[in-house]
Amino acid sequence: MDGLDKKILAELQIDGRLSVTDLAERVGLSVSPCHRRLKTLEDSGAIAGYKAQLNASRIGLGFSALVFVTMKEGDNMAVAKFENEVRCIPQVIQAQRLFGEPDYLLHIVEKDLHAFQALYDSVLSALPYVKRLTSTIVMKEVVTDKPLPM
Amino acid sequence: MDGLDKKILAELQIDGRLSVTDLAERVGLSVSPCHRRLKTLEDSGAIAGYKAQLNASRIGLGFSALVFVTMKEGDNMAVAKFENEVRCIPQVIQAQRLFGEPDYLLHIVEKDLHAFQALYDSVLSALPYVKRLTSTIVMKEVVTDKPLPM
């Protein structure tokens, strides 16, 4: 991974739909070698994929909350089972396992506070091996989806 | 926004580099109307942009932490000044203002624990209007960049 590869990654984090022609021009390469480098970056897994960034509130998801999860002592499958359940909840758009307590942070999006309450009562509270849930409402996204520093 | 628009958004959240030709086929439309809908979704802001998703640890950013920020009582510019400083820190890839205390959650990526310590001591501790910082190391990303539910 040299400077040209880093330039390619930087450009594609700003505009993931750049044509290889435009990309080549921006990084100062002609089309073919740029295309070859791009494929290598994709195949190596450095580029995991490409995604459209949606404006959540424009598609009816104006509410966002964080839920901290503290786990009970469980058997050695507790972690895997809990994580699999979490992955199946569409409103959980991000989940992280932490060192120490709480054990997890879940980032939730919903239509509004009422929809969140319903989700909390019926789905989140029913997650297995959970000792305690603590939630915090997000007031504002200050920084989202920032390009990774390189 | 009808069902076809939602299908278009769902597909582009899975693969943001889909050609309009492929997209049209997947949503069951011919190319031109699909192209027209896509432009409308982009122009309306429902699609904010497109981005390559990078594998952070593959580009030397194997360390991730959360930093909770509690603010001092400040003048009425405190919030704006703090947020502008936060936006300028490349390692802060996500920042949210919360209701109640703590006031902010910052999501940080770095090369390793040492790089994080350096950032913490020299940059994060120097942020204005801050009363207290609390940090938590992320053990594992369980869910990242999940498509929004529609």
Added chain:
DNA sequence: AATGAAATGATAGCATT
């Protein structure tokens, strides 16, 4: 508001340096 067709432009493979 969707379709088909046609001109312009992009992609991807291959031969060359």
Added chain:
DNA sequence: AATGCTATCATTTCATT
């Protein structure tokens, strides 16, 4: 490893239904 060339495929506009 980068370049230029070329055939194939995609994008985008416009006329039609």
